[in-house]
Amino acid sequence: METPQTHSETAPARKLPMWAVVLAFALLLGFLALIAVGLRRTMSGPIVVGDPVPEINMTTFDGQAISSADLAGKVIVLNFWASWCKPCEQEARELEEAFQFYKENDKVVFLGLAYVDTEPKSRGYLEQFGITYPNGPDLRTKVSQMFRIRGVPETYIIGSDGTLKFVKIGPFTSTQEIISAVDSFIE
Amino acid sequence: MTKYSAARFALLFVVLAGILLSPVGVFAQVPTPSDDDVNRVAKQLYCPVCENIPLDVCPTQACQEWRDLIRLKLSEGWSDEQIRQYFAQQYGDRVLSEPPRSGLNWLVYVLPPVIILAGAVLVARVLQSMRKPVLPAAKVDVPLAEDDLKRVEEELRKVD
Numbered sequence: 010m011e012t013p014q015t016h017s018e019t020a021p022a023r024k025l026p027m028w029a030v031v032l033a034f035a036l037l038l039g040f041l042a043l044i045a046v047g048l049r050r051t052m053s054g055p056i057v058v059g060d061p062v063p064e065i066n067m068t069t070f071d072g073q074a075i076s077s078a079d080l081a082g083k084v085i086v087l088n089f090w091a092s093w094c095k096p097c098e099q100e101a102r103e104l105e106e107a108f109q110f111y112k113e114n115d116k117v118v119f120l121g122l123a124y125v126d127t128e129p130k131s132r133g134y135l136e137q138f139g140i141t142y143p144n145g146p147d148l149r150t151k152v153s154q155m156f157r158i159r160g161v162p163e164t165y166i167i168g169s170d171g172t173l174k175f176v177k178i179g180p181f182t183s184t185q186e187i188i189s190a191v192d193s194f195i196e
Numbered sequence: 197m198t199k200y201s202a203a204r205f206a207l208l209f210v211v212l213a214g215i216l217l218s219p220v221g222v223f224a225q226v227p228t229p230s231d232d233d234v235n236r237v238a239k240q241l242y243c244p245v246c247e248n249i250p251l252d253v254c255p256t257q258a259c260q261e262w263r264d265l266i267r268l269k270l271s272e273g274w275s276d277e278q279i280r281q282y283f284a285q286q287y288g289d290r291v292l293s294e295p296p297r298s299g300l301n302w303l304v305y306v307l308p309p310v311i312i313l314a315g316a317v318l319v320a321r322v323l324q325s326m327r328k329p330v331l332p333a334a335k336v337d338v339p340l341a342e343d344d345l346k347r348v349e350e351e352l353r354k355v356d
Binding site: 151 | 243244245256257258260261262264265268284285286287288289290300303307310314
């Protein structure tokens with residue numbers, strides 16, 4: 010008697026070529042590395058008091074290029090503002106008065122950066138409040154991202170040693186408050 | 197006609213011809229941009245202050261100022277692309293609804309199709325390996341066992 014024939018034969022499994030496997034793993038690793046770099050950048054916190062402040066570059070509305078590297082040894086008062094920001098108006102005149110107070114003192118520099126603002130409105134704001142210290146746009150929001158500002162106004166005082174000394178979230182309430190803060194860092 | 201009046205006539209002719217042929221009417225006027233024009237550009241932009249809200253529907257004052265700036269640029273004859281570039285230069289690439297096709301940003305455009313293609317190839321291969329093996333033609337003609345043959349004949353008889 011003939012026994013039924015069993016059919017256990019299957020088509021041989023085709024394997025991927027080695028180069029394809031290596032390429033796939035290389036792509037995967039590259040992609041993971043990119044995610045890691047992005048995450049590291051995202052997770053790195055803001056500059057806190059005591060941290061060295063990276064170099065700040067800005068160009069004023071008048072076209073003057075300013076670099077914090079050229080201001081080494083001086084106290085820098087860096088104010089973020091915007092023309093659409095109502096609380097910024099509360100401290101605008103006070104900041105100008107403080108600037109005038111230190112104008113003859115070559116150890117203190119005031120800088121203003123307009124955050125996500127349009128140039129015509131920024132210029133109008135500066136004119137409205139009679140602000141004369143160097144101001145410019147925060148181009149590509151680089152500096153505000155560096156400090157991870159949460160809004161405007163925010164003011165950062167950088168010491169003569171290049172480290173962050175003081176952070177003010179929200180508007181200063183008086184000229185004296187600004188002067189007191191700056192005075193404590195003048196060496 | 198005296199020589200003097202002929203010269204005056206010629207001068208008058210030249211002046212009139214100059215006025216008529218002057219290029220005053222050559223300059224094309226840029227029409228005042230409508231709200232639709234402004235929103236066409238604005239919907240391609242996002243304000244960093246109010247994240248994830250397109251500029252055309254963002255209600256904040258900052259966004260209103262940006263829309264005013266778009267209107268100003270359009271009235272100056274700027275193209276949509278020029279305005280987009282201007283905003284990217286001023287406020288960073290993150291304000292664009294689509295990342296610019298340069299540098300590492302290319303990954304955003306290249307990786308998804310590559311991953312989908314690789315996934316499709318993988319699925320195809322898995323499905324192929326799951327398919328039932330096809331019997332060779334010679335092996336299909338296998339004689340039935342005797343018992344089976346009898347059973348089939350009985351069933352056929354019942355049917356008749």
